[in-house]
Amino acid sequence: MQSDRPPPHPSPVCPHPPAASPGSSPVPLTPDLAQPTPSVPTHYLIHSLFLPSGLLVQSLEYNQPADNYTVCQGDNAILSCSIDEEVTRVAWLNRSNILYAGNDKWSIDPRVQLLTNSPAEFSIVIASVDVWDEGLYTCSFQTQAKPHTAQVYLIVHVPARITNISSAVTVNEGSDVSLLCMATGKPEPTVTWRQLRDGFTSEGEYLEITEINRQQAGEYECVTANGVSLADSKRVLITVNYPPTIKDVKDAYPPMGKPALLRCEAMAVPPAEFEWFKDDNRLFGGLEGLRIRNERTRSMLLIDNVTARHYGNYSCLASNNLGVSNASLRLIRTSPSVTGMESPLFLGLLSSAFVTLLFKI
Numbered sequence: 017m018q019s020d021r022p023p024p025h026p027s028p029v030c031p032h033p034p035a036a037s038p039g040s041s042p043v044p045l046t047p048d049l050a051q052p053t054p055s056v057p058t059h060y061l062i063h064s065l066f067l068p069s070g071l072l073v074q075s076l077e078y079n080q081p082a083d084n085y086t087v088c089q090g091d092n093a094i095l096s097c098s099i100d101e102e103v104t105r106v107a108w109l110n111r112s113n114i115l116y117a118g119n120d121k122w123s124i125d126p127r128v129q130l131l132t133n134s135p136a137e138f139s140i141v142i143a144s145v146d147v148w149d150e151g152l153y154t155c156s157f158q159t160q161a162k163p164h165t166a167q168v169y170l171i172v173h174v175p176a177r178i179t180n181i182s183s184a185v186t187v188n189e190g191s192d193v194s195l196l197c198m199a200t201g202k203p204e205p206t207v208t209w210r211q212l213r214d215g216f217t218s219e220g221e222y223l224e225i226t227e228i229n230r231q232q233a234g235e236y237e238c239v240t241a242n243g244v245s246l247a248d249s250k251r252v253l254i255t256v257n258y259p260p261t262i263k264d265v266k267d268a269y270p271p272m273g274k275p276a277l278l279r280c281e282a283m284a285v286p287p288a289e290f291e292w293f294k295d296d297n298r299l300f301g302g303l304e305g306l307r308i309r310n311e312r313t314r315s316m317l318l319i320d321n322v323t324a325r326h327y328g329n330y331s332c333l334a335s336n337n338l339g340v341s342n343a344s345l346r347l348i349r350t351s352p353s354v355t356g357m358e359s360p361l362f363l364g365l366l367s368s369a370f371v372t373l374l375f376k377i
Contacts, residue, residue, distance in 0.1 A: 087145050088244060089174045094131065096139035097155040097166070106138045106157035110149075116140050147172050147202065175245035176205030181238055182252050188338065189230055189258040195223040197238035197250070205242035212237055212251070230256050230285070259339025260284035265332065267346040270322045278345050280332030281314040288334035288341075290315035295329060322347070 087093050095108060107117040114122040116130050131139040138157070142149055150172045156165045180198040187193055198221055199205045209223040210216065213234045225232060233256035241247035260282040270276035282288045290310055292299040299317070301308040304325070307318040315334075319326050327349045333342045 084169045084171050086171045086173050089146055089172055091145050093142045093145050093149070093170060094139060095142070095153055095155070095168070096132070096137060097157065098137055099157060100136070101159050102135065103157045103159050106133075106155070108138070108140050109154045109156060111151055145170075145172055147174060172202065173242075173244040174200070174202040176201035176240040176242040176248055178238060178240055178248050178250050181250050184253045184255070186255040186257065187228060189256050190227050193223075193225040193228050193254060195225075195236060195238075195252055195254075197221055197223075197240070199238075199240035199248070201240070201242040201244065203242050203244070205240045208239045210237045210239065211235075225254075228254070228256055230258050232256065233285075255285065257285045257336075257338055260288040260334035260336060260341040262332065262334055262341045262343045265343045265345050267348055269348050269350050270319070271350065272322055272324070274322055276319040276322050276326065276347060278317040278330055278332075278347065279314060280316075280334065280343060280345070282334035282341060283313060284334065284336050284338075286336050287312050288336050291333040291335075292317050293331045293333065319347075324349075 097106065097108075099106070105118065108115045110123075115128050116122065119130065119133055121128070121130065125142075127143040129141050129143070131141050133139075138155065150170055152167055152169050154165050154167045156163060158164075176199055178197060178199050180196065182195045182197070185193060185195070195209065197207055197209065199207050206219070207221050209218045209220075211232070211234060223236065233254055235251050235253050237249055237251045239247050239249045261284065262280060262282045265278075265280055268276050268278055278292075280290060280292075282290070290308075292308060292315070299306055299308070305320045305323075307320070309316045309318065315332065317330065317332075327347050330345045330347060331342055332345065333340060335341075
Protein backbone atom coordinates (compact mmCIF):
# COMPACT_ATOMS: atom_id res chain seq x y z
CA MET A 17 0.00 0.00 0.00
CA GLN A 18 1.38 3.36 -0.98
CA SER A 19 1.55 6.06 1.72
CA ASP A 20 1.27 9.82 1.40
CA ARG A 21 4.45 11.78 1.87
CA PRO A 22 4.20 14.69 4.37
CA PRO A 23 5.62 18.08 3.43
CA PRO A 24 9.08 19.06 4.69
CA HIS A 25 9.33 20.84 8.05
CA PRO A 26 11.56 23.85 8.77
CA SER A 27 14.79 23.46 10.67
CA PRO A 28 14.18 23.49 14.43
CA VAL A 29 15.77 25.87 16.88
CA CYS A 30 18.31 23.91 18.89
CA PRO A 31 17.30 23.07 22.47
CA HIS A 32 19.60 22.00 25.25
CA PRO A 33 21.07 18.55 24.46
CA PRO A 34 19.36 15.56 26.07
CA ALA A 35 21.21 12.82 27.88
CA ALA A 36 22.61 9.93 25.80
CA SER A 37 21.15 6.43 26.02
CA PRO A 38 23.23 3.58 27.51
CA GLY A 39 25.08 1.29 25.12
CA SER A 40 25.13 -2.45 24.40
CA SER A 41 27.68 -4.88 23.05
CA PRO A 42 27.93 -5.52 19.28
CA VAL A 43 26.53 -8.74 17.84
CA PRO A 44 27.54 -10.25 14.42
CA LEU A 45 25.18 -9.62 11.47
CA THR A 46 24.16 -12.13 8.82
CA PRO A 47 26.63 -11.44 5.96
CA ASP A 48 24.11 -11.35 3.09
CA LEU A 49 22.62 -8.07 4.37
CA ALA A 50 25.94 -6.23 4.31
CA GLN A 51 25.44 -5.07 0.70
CA PRO A 52 21.75 -4.12 0.10
CA THR A 53 20.50 -4.04 -3.47
CA PRO A 54 18.73 -0.89 -4.71
CA SER A 55 15.13 -1.10 -5.82
CA VAL A 56 12.63 1.23 -7.49
CA PRO A 57 9.08 0.18 -6.40
CA THR A 58 6.79 2.97 -5.23
CA HIS A 59 5.33 1.09 -2.23
CA TYR A 60 6.15 -1.25 0.68
CA LEU A 61 8.33 1.21 2.64
CA ILE A 62 8.19 4.60 4.24
CA HIS A 63 11.38 5.89 5.84
CA SER A 64 10.94 8.54 8.51
CA LEU A 65 13.08 10.76 10.75
CA PHE A 66 11.70 12.14 14.01
CA LEU A 67 12.84 14.65 16.60
CA PRO A 68 12.67 13.67 20.31
CA SER A 69 9.20 15.21 20.53
CA GLY A 70 7.97 12.76 17.87
CA LEU A 71 7.74 15.39 15.11
CA LEU A 72 7.95 13.74 11.68
CA VAL A 73 10.55 15.55 9.59
CA GLN A 74 10.88 13.19 6.64
CA SER A 75 9.09 10.41 4.83
CA LEU A 76 10.66 8.85 1.76
CA GLU A 77 9.33 6.40 -0.82
CA TYR A 78 11.57 4.17 -2.91
CA ASN A 79 11.43 6.04 -6.18
CA GLN A 80 12.40 9.41 -4.64
CA PRO A 81 15.93 10.54 -3.85
CA ALA A 82 16.98 11.09 -0.25
CA ASP A 83 15.98 14.49 1.10
CA ASN A 84 18.06 16.69 3.36
CA TYR A 85 16.53 17.33 6.77
CA THR A 86 17.99 19.02 9.75
CA VAL A 87 18.33 18.19 13.42
CA CYS A 88 20.23 20.20 15.97
CA GLN A 89 23.39 19.21 17.74
CA GLY A 90 22.39 17.45 20.97
CA ASP A 91 18.97 16.26 19.78
CA ASN A 92 17.95 12.58 19.72
CA ALA A 93 17.23 11.45 16.14
CA ILE A 94 14.84 8.51 15.63
CA LEU A 95 15.12 6.62 12.33
CA SER A 96 12.06 4.51 11.59
CA CYS A 97 11.18 2.07 8.81
CA SER A 98 7.44 1.43 8.47
CA ILE A 99 6.79 -1.79 6.52
CA ASP A 100 3.49 -3.16 5.21
CA GLU A 101 4.78 -6.42 3.72
CA GLU A 102 6.30 -9.47 5.36
CA VAL A 103 10.09 -9.24 5.50
CA THR A 104 12.78 -11.78 6.24
CA ARG A 105 15.66 -9.43 7.11
CA VAL A 106 15.96 -5.72 7.95
CA ALA A 107 18.88 -3.40 8.77
CA TRP A 108 19.86 0.23 9.32
CA LEU A 109 23.11 1.47 7.80
CA ASN A 110 25.08 4.70 7.98
CA ARG A 111 26.90 5.01 4.67
CA SER A 112 28.42 1.50 4.38
CA ASN A 113 28.51 0.85 8.14
CA ILE A 114 25.81 -1.42 9.54
CA LEU A 115 24.24 -0.02 12.71
CA TYR A 116 21.58 -2.65 13.44
CA ALA A 117 20.46 -5.81 11.65
CA GLY A 118 17.26 -6.99 13.23
CA ASN A 119 17.92 -7.25 16.97
CA ASP A 120 21.66 -7.51 16.47
CA LYS A 121 23.77 -4.42 17.11
CA TRP A 122 26.81 -3.87 14.94
CA SER A 123 27.59 -0.29 15.90
CA ILE A 124 30.03 0.15 18.78
CA ASP A 125 28.61 3.62 19.48
CA PRO A 126 26.69 3.48 22.79
CA ARG A 127 24.43 6.32 21.58
CA VAL A 128 22.89 4.08 18.89
CA GLN A 129 20.09 1.92 20.30
CA LEU A 130 17.26 -0.25 18.95
CA LEU A 131 13.80 1.14 19.66
CA THR A 132 11.38 -1.12 17.79
CA ASN A 133 11.70 -4.34 15.80
CA SER A 134 8.23 -5.52 14.82
CA PRO A 135 6.59 -6.77 11.62
CA ALA A 136 5.37 -3.21 10.94
CA GLU A 137 8.26 -1.06 12.16
CA PHE A 138 12.04 -1.12 12.57
CA SER A 139 13.38 1.90 14.45
CA ILE A 140 16.67 3.00 16.00
CA VAL A 141 17.65 6.11 17.95
CA ILE A 142 20.87 8.12 17.84
CA ALA A 143 21.16 10.01 21.14
CA SER A 144 22.81 13.42 21.44
CA VAL A 145 23.44 13.84 17.73
CA ASP A 146 26.73 15.50 16.79
CA VAL A 147 28.30 16.75 13.58
CA TRP A 148 30.01 13.44 12.81
CA ASP A 149 26.57 11.76 12.68
CA GLU A 150 25.74 13.78 9.58
CA GLY A 151 25.38 11.74 6.40
CA LEU A 152 23.30 9.22 4.49
CA TYR A 153 21.26 6.63 6.41
CA THR A 154 19.73 3.61 4.69
CA CYS A 155 16.98 1.24 5.76
CA SER A 156 17.42 -2.06 3.89
CA PHE A 157 15.06 -5.00 4.14
CA GLN A 158 14.44 -8.27 2.33
CA THR A 159 10.92 -9.29 1.31
CA GLN A 160 10.02 -12.66 -0.12
CA ALA A 161 10.33 -11.10 -3.56
CA LYS A 162 13.54 -9.04 -3.41
CA PRO A 163 15.51 -6.54 -1.32
CA HIS A 164 14.44 -2.90 -0.95
CA THR A 165 16.02 0.29 0.43
CA ALA A 166 15.06 3.82 1.43
CA GLN A 167 17.35 6.66 2.43
CA VAL A 168 17.53 9.92 4.35
CA TYR A 169 20.41 12.41 4.52
CA LEU A 170 20.78 13.70 8.06
CA ILE A 171 22.13 17.26 8.44
CA VAL A 172 23.28 18.40 11.88
CA HIS A 173 23.10 22.11 12.63
CA VAL A 174 25.41 23.58 15.27
CA PRO A 175 24.61 26.89 17.03
CA ALA A 176 27.00 29.78 16.39
CA ARG A 177 29.53 30.23 19.19
CA ILE A 178 32.39 32.68 19.70
CA THR A 179 35.60 30.71 20.15
CA ASN A 180 38.19 33.48 20.29
CA ILE A 181 37.96 37.23 20.87
CA SER A 182 40.47 39.99 21.52
CA SER A 183 41.07 40.98 25.12
CA ALA A 184 40.64 44.52 26.45
CA VAL A 185 42.78 47.09 24.61
CA THR A 186 44.46 50.25 25.91
CA VAL A 187 46.07 52.56 23.33
CA ASN A 188 47.13 56.16 22.96
CA GLU A 189 44.97 58.49 20.89
CA GLY A 190 46.00 58.37 17.22
CA SER A 191 47.00 54.70 17.29
CA ASP A 192 45.57 52.00 15.03
CA VAL A 193 43.41 49.30 16.65
CA SER A 194 42.55 45.82 15.35
CA LEU A 195 40.00 43.55 17.06
CA LEU A 196 39.40 39.88 16.23
CA CYS A 197 36.29 37.78 16.87
CA MET A 198 36.30 34.15 15.66
CA ALA A 199 33.16 32.01 15.64
CA THR A 200 32.14 28.47 14.71
CA GLY A 201 28.80 26.98 13.76
CA LYS A 202 26.95 25.11 11.07
CA PRO A 203 25.78 26.68 8.81
CA GLU A 204 28.66 29.15 8.71
CA PRO A 205 27.76 32.00 11.08
CA THR A 206 27.91 35.72 10.42
CA VAL A 207 30.06 37.95 12.64
CA THR A 208 29.19 41.60 13.36
CA TRP A 209 31.03 44.19 15.46
CA ARG A 210 29.02 46.97 17.10
CA GLN A 211 30.08 49.98 19.15
CA LEU A 212 27.62 50.11 22.02
CA ARG A 213 27.74 53.86 22.54
CA ASP A 214 26.77 55.10 19.07
CA GLY A 215 25.57 51.93 17.32
CA PHE A 216 28.33 51.84 14.68
CA THR A 217 28.53 48.38 13.07
CA SER A 218 31.07 46.50 10.97
CA GLU A 219 30.69 43.08 9.32
CA GLY A 220 33.39 40.41 9.53
CA GLU A 221 35.76 38.85 12.04
CA TYR A 222 38.15 41.82 12.06
CA LEU A 223 37.38 45.35 13.19
CA GLU A 224 40.02 47.86 12.05
CA ILE A 225 40.10 51.40 13.50
CA THR A 226 42.66 53.79 12.02
CA GLU A 227 44.00 56.65 14.17
CA ILE A 228 41.51 56.11 16.95
CA ASN A 229 40.24 59.14 18.86
CA ARG A 230 38.79 59.54 22.34
CA GLN A 231 35.20 59.53 21.04
CA GLN A 232 35.75 55.99 19.74
CA ALA A 233 36.66 54.63 23.17
CA GLY A 234 34.25 52.32 24.98
CA GLU A 235 32.74 48.85 24.70
CA TYR A 236 32.52 46.99 21.40
CA GLU A 237 30.28 43.94 21.07
CA CYS A 238 30.86 40.98 18.76
CA VAL A 239 27.66 39.14 17.76
CA THR A 240 27.62 35.85 15.84
CA ALA A 241 24.52 34.08 14.53
CA ASN A 242 23.51 31.43 12.01
CA GLY A 243 19.77 31.09 12.59
CA VAL A 244 20.09 27.79 14.43
CA SER A 245 19.76 29.09 17.97
CA LEU A 246 20.09 32.35 19.86
CA ALA A 247 22.97 34.60 18.84
CA ASP A 248 26.19 34.50 20.86
CA SER A 249 27.88 37.75 21.90
CA LYS A 250 30.91 39.01 23.81
CA ARG A 251 32.31 42.47 24.54
CA VAL A 252 35.72 44.12 24.37
CA LEU A 253 36.64 47.38 26.11
CA ILE A 254 38.85 49.87 24.26
CA THR A 255 40.50 52.51 26.44
CA VAL A 256 41.98 55.51 24.63
CA ASN A 257 44.62 57.49 26.52
CA TYR A 258 45.01 61.21 25.83
CA PRO A 259 46.68 64.22 27.54
CA PRO A 260 44.75 66.62 29.80
CA THR A 261 42.58 69.37 28.41
CA ILE A 262 41.47 72.00 30.93
CA LYS A 263 37.93 73.23 30.41
CA ASP A 264 36.74 76.79 31.03
CA VAL A 265 37.99 78.31 34.28
CA LYS A 266 36.56 81.38 35.97
CA ASP A 267 37.95 84.11 38.18
CA ALA A 268 36.46 84.63 41.63
CA TYR A 269 35.47 87.91 43.34
CA PRO A 270 35.25 87.24 47.08
CA PRO A 271 35.14 90.09 49.61
CA MET A 272 37.53 90.21 52.54
CA GLY A 273 36.69 87.83 55.36
CA LYS A 274 34.54 85.54 53.26
CA PRO A 275 35.30 82.08 51.81
CA ALA A 276 36.44 81.69 48.22
CA LEU A 277 36.55 78.88 45.67
CA LEU A 278 38.66 78.41 42.54
CA ARG A 279 37.78 75.41 40.37
CA CYS A 280 39.88 73.62 37.72
CA GLU A 281 38.40 70.82 35.58
CA ALA A 282 40.42 68.70 33.16
CA MET A 283 39.49 65.77 30.89
CA ALA A 284 42.24 63.17 30.55
CA VAL A 285 42.89 59.42 30.38
CA PRO A 286 44.46 58.32 32.59
CA PRO A 287 42.99 60.91 34.99
CA ALA A 288 45.09 64.01 35.50
CA GLU A 289 46.97 64.95 38.64
CA PHE A 290 46.44 68.56 39.73
CA GLU A 291 48.76 71.19 41.19
CA TRP A 292 47.99 74.76 42.26
CA PHE A 293 50.33 77.76 42.11
CA LYS A 294 50.20 81.40 43.21
CA ASP A 295 52.76 83.69 41.63
CA ASP A 296 54.80 80.62 40.58
CA ASN A 297 54.84 79.23 44.14
CA ARG A 298 53.21 75.84 44.58
CA LEU A 299 50.35 75.71 47.06
CA PHE A 300 49.62 72.93 49.52
CA GLY A 301 46.52 72.29 51.58
CA GLY A 302 46.70 73.34 55.21
CA LEU A 303 48.87 76.39 54.61
CA GLU A 304 47.49 79.89 55.23
CA GLY A 305 43.91 78.67 55.47
CA LEU A 306 44.01 76.83 52.12
CA ARG A 307 42.33 73.54 51.34
CA ILE A 308 42.75 71.53 48.12
CA ARG A 309 40.13 68.96 47.18
CA ASN A 310 40.96 66.68 44.24
CA GLU A 311 38.35 64.58 42.45
CA ARG A 312 38.60 62.39 39.36
CA THR A 313 38.19 65.16 36.79
CA ARG A 314 38.57 68.35 38.81
CA SER A 315 40.41 70.09 41.62
CA MET A 316 39.12 72.82 43.91
CA LEU A 317 41.15 75.39 45.83
CA LEU A 318 39.20 76.59 48.87
CA ILE A 319 40.04 79.55 51.09
CA ASP A 320 38.13 79.61 54.37
CA ASN A 321 38.69 83.29 55.18
CA VAL A 322 39.98 85.58 52.47
CA THR A 323 42.65 88.10 53.51
CA ALA A 324 44.58 90.65 51.48
CA ARG A 325 47.44 88.28 50.75
CA HIS A 326 45.07 85.78 49.08
CA TYR A 327 44.21 88.12 46.21
CA GLY A 328 46.25 87.77 43.04
CA ASN A 329 47.09 85.44 40.18
CA TYR A 330 46.70 81.67 40.44
CA SER A 331 47.40 78.85 38.01
CA CYS A 332 46.15 75.28 37.81
CA LEU A 333 48.33 72.57 36.27
CA ALA A 334 46.88 69.20 35.14
CA SER A 335 49.21 66.42 34.00
CA ASN A 336 49.38 62.73 33.16
CA ASN A 337 52.00 60.59 31.44
CA LEU A 338 50.95 61.94 28.02
CA GLY A 339 51.15 65.66 28.64
CA VAL A 340 50.53 68.79 30.70
CA SER A 341 47.92 71.53 30.53
CA ASN A 342 47.63 74.70 32.61
CA ALA A 343 45.26 77.60 33.04
CA SER A 344 45.39 80.97 34.84
CA LEU A 345 42.78 82.25 37.29
CA ARG A 346 42.49 85.38 39.43
CA LEU A 347 41.15 86.04 42.88
CA ILE A 348 39.97 89.65 42.53
CA ARG A 349 39.21 92.03 45.38
CA THR A 350 36.08 94.14 45.00
CA SER A 351 34.52 96.91 47.06
CA PRO A 352 31.14 96.33 48.72
CA SER A 353 28.21 97.63 46.68
CA VAL A 354 26.22 100.66 47.74
CA THR A 355 23.28 98.44 48.55
CA GLY A 356 25.38 96.40 50.93
CA MET A 357 25.62 93.40 48.62
CA GLU A 358 28.87 91.58 49.05
CA SER A 359 30.21 91.36 45.49
CA PRO A 360 29.42 91.64 41.76
CA LEU A 361 29.82 87.86 41.61
CA PHE A 362 26.90 87.42 43.97
CA LEU A 363 24.80 89.85 41.97
CA GLY A 364 25.69 88.08 38.75
CA LEU A 365 24.21 84.87 40.08
CA LEU A 366 20.82 86.52 40.53
CA SER A 367 18.26 86.70 37.79
CA SER A 368 17.69 90.08 36.13
CA ALA A 369 14.12 90.16 37.38
CA PHE A 370 15.30 89.69 40.94
CA VAL A 371 17.93 92.42 40.60
CA THR A 372 15.37 94.90 39.29
CA LEU A 373 13.02 94.10 42.13
CA LEU A 374 15.86 94.49 44.62
CA PHE A 375 16.73 98.00 43.47
CA LYS A 376 13.06 99.04 43.54
CA ILE A 377 12.99 98.15 47.20
